[in-house]
Every structure is written in structure tokens, then in C-alpha cells.
Amino acid sequence: MNPLDKLTYDELSLYTNSFSESKCIGHFQFGKFYRAKFNCPDRERHFVVKIWETGYNVLRLADEVILLRHEMMLNHPSMVQMYGFCADGEHLGVMYEFQASDSVYNLIAKDSFTWLQRIKVALGIASLLKFLHTGYLRYLPLIVRNLDAAHILLDEYGYPRLCDFSMATGGILPDRTVHKNDHVNGCYSHIDPYAGKKGKYSDKQDVFAYGVILLGLITKKVYTEEDRQAQLPFVHEWAQREHIANESGSVRKATRRSLVHESLTKDPDFDSADGAEITTMAMECINVCDYERPTMKQVLRSLLTLPVVKQHAPFLRVNKLLHPHKNGL
Template identity: 80%
Template sequence: MVPMYGFCADGEHLCAMYVFQASDSVYNLIPKDSFTWLQRIKVSLGIASLLKFLHTGYPQYPPFVVRNLDAAHILLDENGYPRLCDFSMITGGILPDRTLDKNDNVHGCYGHMDPYSGKKGNCSDKQDVFAYGVILLGLITKKVYTHENRQVRLPFDHEWAQREYKASESDSDKKTVQRSLVHESFTSDPDFNSADGAEITAMAMECINICDSERPTMKQVLRSLLTLPVVKQHAPFLGVNKLLQPHKIGH
């Protein structure tokens, strides 16, 4: 998460200050060819690690649920690490249950909302898993859902992915065929491995599963990411040791 610099409380006026120093948002970077495969893996790992921490919870507190996870709410710092910068809908943990607010008619960000379990009054960490799956799909396909897509009523990215992935089932019996939605341009990236692409595609599809109970936990997602050949090969660059350290409050 973006680190807090400080806060001020002056009567009814409240102010929180965060250290951004961001290079760009993941939303803006996803379609760009200059955003490499390795950089995308770094984002995938960082956000998965954060969500795993937030969803873990403690015996006396329920897990945190971000609820409005969006590629536009993830910034990259000067070292290329992803930072979540919007907590306007977060609930759980030490916070009051915000899903009880009768005026809270919003349950996610457009293009990332879970249409299967994200209804009013139904709050689950599986909604964050769904949104993470959408972000993961964007990272490997270079697709983002734009305002223009909405105006002409194009399918959401998860709808497109489910259709394309299902269409590839006819070839699934062929052992040489790997079901992958990775953008073809990544084949020329020196750090890309087709096996990685197929594994990440399968993982993303599990995250956006229509049945939320069959979606993986973020702990399972992170564990799967850490087994990828690209992660093992570039562990120092990706900050794997840092991800494996126990999270501390305030860091």
C-alpha cells in the first residue's frame, strides 16, 4: 500500500497524506509495448502478496476486503513495485462493516465488479479475487476496459476471456496445445516462457470463475505465482525475498 506520511484532524476537517512518487498507473501501462513481461509479473506478485495479507485476518477481526480493486488504483513506484492507492471502500479488520450502509449502492469499479457475487449486502474476499483476475487478464492480454468500450457496450474483459478460453477447449486434447490468452507480442520478449503464459491464463480464469466458492484464495494464487519458471529465474529483480518476509503493520 502507499505509505502514509501523516494526518491532520482540525475540528470537522480531516486530512490524510500519502507518499505517492508514482511513475504511472497499471491501467495506463497495460496497453503499452514498453511495459515488459517481467514488469507485469512483478505487478502480479506484488498485488497478490498484498491481498493475501489483507485477506488473512486475525482471530478477533474479519479479513479486510478492498471491494474496489482496479488497475487504475495501482501505481508503480520508482522501483517498479505496485502500490495500492485507493481504500475508499475497504471494509473488515478494525474498520466498521461498511456493507451495512444503506446508502452504499456501489460495490466495485466498472469492468472489475464481480457480477456473480458482488450484489448489495454480499461482501466477500472472493470479490477481490475476481477483480485481481481481471487485472491479471489485462496484464497478459494488454486489454483494459475503457469508457469507449462502455459506450458501445462491448463485452467486459472477463466475458471476452471466458468466451475465448472456452473456444480453445476443442484443442485441449492435443498435448502440444497450451491454452493461453497471452498477447502474441510477448513471444518476442526474452523473458517470456509459453509455459508461464498458459499457467497464468489458467490461474486468471480460476479467479473469475462464475462460482465464487470455486475461486482460489489469494494465498493459493501467490503460491502458484512463486512456482513459475520466470519467477524462479528472476527472483532478485522481482523482490521475491521481500514478498516472503512476514508483513508488518505500517510497512
């Protein structure tokens, strides 16, 4: 395990062209992501710079450094590789080494984001959450707590990387499942409204947030600031109403049970069996009763039965996702 580079804020500014808006990928819960690069003697290296801008983040930075330099976390294909960090006075940030194309949040509503690309995201993040939730050896399961489509960046090959662990608890980190005075409960529109006592967390809150992301992927819906100002329903609220309406219809065909956007059903890689199955899975993840939600192990198992996954297993790196320990974990 190589030591992390300690970077200055001036270096991060240099790599991102003074944090130019043209380099900005998007927002995460506490700040922004930027594309960065610099030239080495042998090649051009690409990075993502994450800068915390709001909140008290010293401990969040420390937790990410601890988490992402641990040997257990180095080789899962949906984990980011941390190159270095910045704790330069009030300026806090990290650098991840990969070339980012865009965030899932930015891509969800776009027609160019294909069915197979969406399944690639769903599968990769499900595999990562299953790995984090399982717990290894003496470690507790790790709960992410702030899953959001905006926190998932795609690399140059379209594979997902989860890029924020600012609220993670358990695993190799201290157990913070009970924070009586913590007013931050997760990411807006992804927060589990059915959670029990405020401040009490379990892996079922991650399952709920994953369900919201999955619904976004199949319905092409994200919750925007304009939606918030107009007081429109969250994606999961809209989905629950639509699903109930479909289930109560007189014709109970698979196409009626599916919430997959009509444009995606015309994708050449879409199978009619995919729609109903993945919709059912997403609805189970956002179940009102958290104890009735599936585990991420069960979600991953269900995803693997989809025709699109069976037909494109090598492209989706199914074997690598199922056996991350063979890559050093």
C-alpha cells in the same frame, strides 16, 4: 508511529502546481491522483496527492487515515505510506510518500511494459491481498472491494502500490460487508457479476477483481470509456469466450490455452510454461461460482511456481513479499 501532517488545500495545490494536468497521473473511483514534490534542506521529496472529487467521502477519508496509520499496515512493500491528509472544508485528500511513475491502467496496453514488469505487479498485489485477507490476531480479514488497475501506481522502481481503500471493510475497520443501501458495489468493469445478494461482500469479490487485473496484464486489455459507449464486452467476458474457444479447439496445446498477448510471448523473460499457467489462474479467479475461486494465498502460491518468478526471485523481492512480518508486520 509518527503523527500525520494535517494539510491545507492550498498546500496540496502548491505541491501539485495548482493541480496541473501535467501532474495528473490518472483517475481513481472517486477522484484523481497527482504527482507532487517539495524541496527539503537535504533532498527533494516526492509524493502522490489523491483528491476526492465525487460522492460522500468524509468517512472514506477517515477510514484511510485509520487504516494507513496502523502499525500492522506500515511495512508491506505494496502498501502506501501516508504522509498527511487534508480535510479543508469540502476539499478532501491525502498525500502518500513515494515517487510514482504511472498507473497500471495506463501501462497495460503499452509495448514498453515488459513481461517481467507485469509479473512484478501481479506478484506484489497478490501478496498484499493475501496479507489483507488472512486476518491477524483479533482482526477480521480486510476486503478492499474496489480493486482496479487504475488504483495501482508504480513507484520509481516499478513496484506496485495499492493507492485506494475508499471502500475497504473489515480488518481494523468496521465490518461493512452488508450495506443494503450502498449503491456503490465496486469499480466498473471489475465488479463481480456473479456475487450473491446485492450488498453482500466477501474476499471472493476481491479475487474476481484481481483476476480481471491479471487478465489485463497478460492480454494487454483494459476496459475504456470508448468500449463502454460501444457496449463492447468487459475484459473478463472477452476472456471467457476466448478461453472456451481455445479449449474446444482440436489441438490442445499449452499455446492454445494461453491468453497471453502474442507480443509478450516474444519477450526474452517469457517462458512458454508461463502462459498456460497464468491464464488458468486468471480464469479460476473469475469463476462463475465464487466458492470455487482460489484464495489469494493459493493464487500467490501458484504465481511462485512460474518459471519467470523462480528465475527472477531476488529482483521480484519474493522473500520480502512472503515474509512481510519481518519488516515490522
